[in-house]
Amino acid sequence: MTATYLKICKQRFDPEAEHKAFREVINGAGAIVAFTGLVRGEGEDLTLTLSHYPDFTESQILEIAKTAETRWPITGWRILHRVGTMQAEEPIVFVATASRHRRDAFEAADFLMDYLKSEAAFWKSESVAGKTRWIEPRAQDITDKKRWAD
Numbered sequence: 001m002t003a004t005y006l007k008i009c010k011q012r013f014d015p016e017a018e019h020k021a022f023r024e025v026i027n028g029a030g031a032i033v034a035f036t037g038l039v040r041g042e043g044e045d046l047t048l049t050l051s052h053y054p055d056f057t058e059s060q061i062l063e064i065a066k067t068a069e070t071r072w073p074i075t076g077w078r079i080l081h082r083v084g085t086m087q088a089e090e091p092i093v094f095v096a097t098a099s100r101h102r103r104d105a106f107e108a109a110d111f112l113m114d115y116l117k118s119e120a121a122f123w124k125s126e127s128v129a130g131k132t133r134w135i136e137p138r139a140q141d142i143t144d145k146k147r148w149a150d
Contacts (some may be wrong), residue, residue, distance in 0.1 A: 047086065050086075
């Protein structure tokens with residue numbers, strides 16, 4: 001059985017606490033890979049705002065995770081994603097995967113991040129010094145996702 005956890009949250013989370021919580025529910029893993037994404041912007045007057053439709057976004061992320069479960073023999077995964085308004089350098093996403101072998105854990109985590117970055121239904125806007133713009137996936141995000149095509 002795979003240990004799974006998905007949470008979309010408005011409040012700031014502690015990546016170290018999430019990693020610890022994940023380790024506590026994983027059995028038989030020889031590897032855990034964890035990734036924490038931060039809001040870019042080194043001390044700038046920057047805010048990032050993410051919006052979503054809760055049921056739709058969650059079901060979409062669960063489908064992405066189920067795909068990872070079918071592609072790699074992972075024993076668990078944990079995904080947290082922020083919504084709302086965030087400041088530069090705050091955690092925005094946490095993805096962890098576990099498996100018996102490191103390569104499977106690395107690839108599953110990389111796959112999850114590539115799909116979260118390019119396919120998950122979040123609407124992002126960035127405000128810098130009072131100027132707001134919508135953010136779309138970058139060309140590199142689309143290229144990264146193409147690596148996983150069968």
